[in-house]
Amino acid sequence: MVLAISIDSTPAHVEAASGRVVDAPPIDLASPWPRAVERVPDIRRTRIYEAHAAFDLIDELEFLTRRSVESNVFFAPRFLVPAMPRLDERTIRLMVASDEGEGRSRLRFLMPFSVEGTGRFGGRPVLRAWTHPFGRLGTLPLDRDDPTETAASLFAAMREPELALPDVLVLPDLALDGEMAQVMLRAAATHGLSVAVSDRSERAVLDATGAPAAFLRDALGAKRLRDHRRRLRRLAAVGPVAFEVAASPDETLTAFEEFLTLEVSGWKGRGRSALIDDRHRVAFAREAVHGLSAQGRVRIYTLRVALQPVASLVVLVSEGQAVAWKTAFDETHRNAGPGSLVTALASEAMIADPAIERVDSCAMPDHRVVNRLWHGRMALGTLVIGLGADAGRRVEQVSRDLQRHRQRLQRRRLLRRRVAQLFGWS
Structure with missing residues (x-):
C-alpha cells in the first residue's frame, strides 16, 4: 500500500490507499503563485x-x-x-x-x-x-x-x-x-x-579553485616535494612513467577495469574485500561508473610504469563537487609510494579541471597520505x-x-x- 500525505495551506489531510481521510494539524505554506492567477494551489504530497x-x-x-x-x-x-x-x-x-497540481508534479x-x-x-x-x-x-x-x-x-x-x-x-x-x-x-x-x-x-577536502602549478609546492613544501620527485625517479628506473586522465565513457570504462584488477591484486584481494570479490558489489560499481561516465561525471587517474597501471584513483563529479571514491595501487612498487604519487598528480589535474571546484576525500579522519596533501577539512x-x-x-x-x-x-x-x-x- 502506498500512503500519501497531502499538505496545503488549508488543514492537511492524510490519504491512504483505502480512501480513508483523517484530520491532521494545519501547516502554513505560502502559495508559490501570485494570487491574481486563477490556479489551484499545488499540493505537497509525501509518499x-x-x-x-x-x-x-x-x-x-x-x-x-x-x-x-x-x-x-x-x-x-x-x-x-x-x-x-x-x-x-x-x-x-x-x-x-x-x-x-493541474497535471504537473515536481x-x-x-x-x-x-x-x-x-x-x-x-x-x-x-x-x-x-x-x-x-x-x-x-x-x-x-x-x-x-x-x-x-x-x-x-x-x-x-x-x-x-x-x-x-x-x-x-x-x-x-x-x-x-x-x-x-x-x-x-x-x-x-x-x-x-x-x-x-x-x-x-576529513580532508581539496579546494580545486587554485593554481595547478603551485599546488604541490604549497601543499608539500620543499622537503616533501623533493621526496615526491625522488619517488617518481625510482619508478622511472623500472620503465617509462606516464600519468593519464580518463574522462570519456570509453576511456573510463577501460580504466575502471584496470582499477578493479589493481584492487584485487592487493590487500583487499587477500582479505576478500575487493569489489570484484562480490558479484553484487561489482555489478553495482560497473553500472554506476557506466551511467555516470555517460554524463561526464567520472574521472579516473592512472599512473603507469612501462605501460602497466601501478596506481589508480576513481573520482566522481556532480555539479562542481567531486568525491575521491576509490583508489588502489600495485604493491610490488610499494617502496615508491604509487598511491600517494597518483593522489598528488590527480590533485593537480583536478585543480586544472573546470568541472571540479572541491573534492571530498571520503577518507578516514586519520588517513596519513591525504591529510598531508589536502589541508582543507570538512566537519x-x-x-x-x-x-x-x-x-x-x-x-x-x-x-x-x-x-x-x-x-x-x-x-x-x-x-x-x-x-x-x-x-x-x-
Whole structure:
C-alpha cells in the first residue's frame, strides 16, 4: 500500500490507499503563485515507496539533483538506483515529497531510509536515512526553492499516525557546515523540535579553485616535494612513467577495469574485500561508473610504469563537487609510494579541471597520505531530530547509542589494521 500525505495551506489531510481521510494539524505554506492567477494551489504530497520505485523516478531525481541545495553524487540517480538493490540486506524504502497540481508534479525531496534500532541489542526503532560504505556522505537531494519550508512540511508528515513511523529521525554522515544540515537545523528550531549532533569527525577536502602549478609546492613544501620527485625517479628506473586522465565513457570504462584488477591484486584481494570479490558489489560499481561516465561525471587517474597501471584513483563529479571514491595501487612498487604519487598528480589535474571546484576525500579522519596533501577539512556528523514535542529524552539516548556504536567500529578498525600489519596484508 502506498500512503500519501497531502499538505496545503488549508488543514492537511492524510490519504491512504483505502480512501480513508483523517484530520491532521494545519501547516502554513505560502502559495508559490501570485494570487491574481486563477490556479489551484499545488499540493505537497509525501509518499513512501518500496526501493524498486526508484527506477521510475530517475528523470525526476536527475532534475532534483541539479536543483538541490547541496550536491552529492551518491544520491544522483545513476549511482543511487544501482546501489539500492545490491548493497544492503536491510529493508530500504523511499520517502518522496513532491508538489502536485493541474497535471504537473515536481519532486522536492527524496530520502531512502530504514527503520532500525540504534542500541547494541536493538532497542526502540528510529527512522534512519540510508548511507553505506560505498557512499560516505549523507547529504540528501532537497530542492533549493524554499528548502526550510519543505523540511518543516517533512517533519509534519513524518509525525502522521497513518505512516506509523518512529518518533526520532537520524540523518548520518552530513557535512555539518553544509546547506542541507543547516536547513534541517533551522526547520527543527522553528518548530521546537529536539536536536542532537552525534558522531562528530572531520576529513580532508581539496579546494580545486587554485593554481595547478603551485599546488604541490604549497601543499608539500620543499622537503616533501623533493621526496615526491625522488619517488617518481625510482619508478622511472623500472620503465617509462606516464600519468593519464580518463574522462570519456570509453576511456573510463577501460580504466575502471584496470582499477578493479589493481584492487584485487592487493590487500583487499587477500582479505576478500575487493569489489570484484562480490558479484553484487561489482555489478553495482560497473553500472554506476557506466551511467555516470555517460554524463561526464567520472574521472579516473592512472599512473603507469612501462605501460602497466601501478596506481589508480576513481573520482566522481556532480555539479562542481567531486568525491575521491576509490583508489588502489600495485604493491610490488610499494617502496615508491604509487598511491600517494597518483593522489598528488590527480590533485593537480583536478585543480586544472573546470568541472571540479572541491573534492571530498571520503577518507578516514586519520588517513596519513591525504591529510598531508589536502589541508582543507570538512566537519561531519549525524543529526538526531525528535519528531515530537516530547521526544527530547529519546533524542539524547539515540545520540549516546550512536556514539557508542561509532567507538566500537573504530576499535574494530584499529584491530583489523594491526592484524593486517602483523601479517603483511597492508
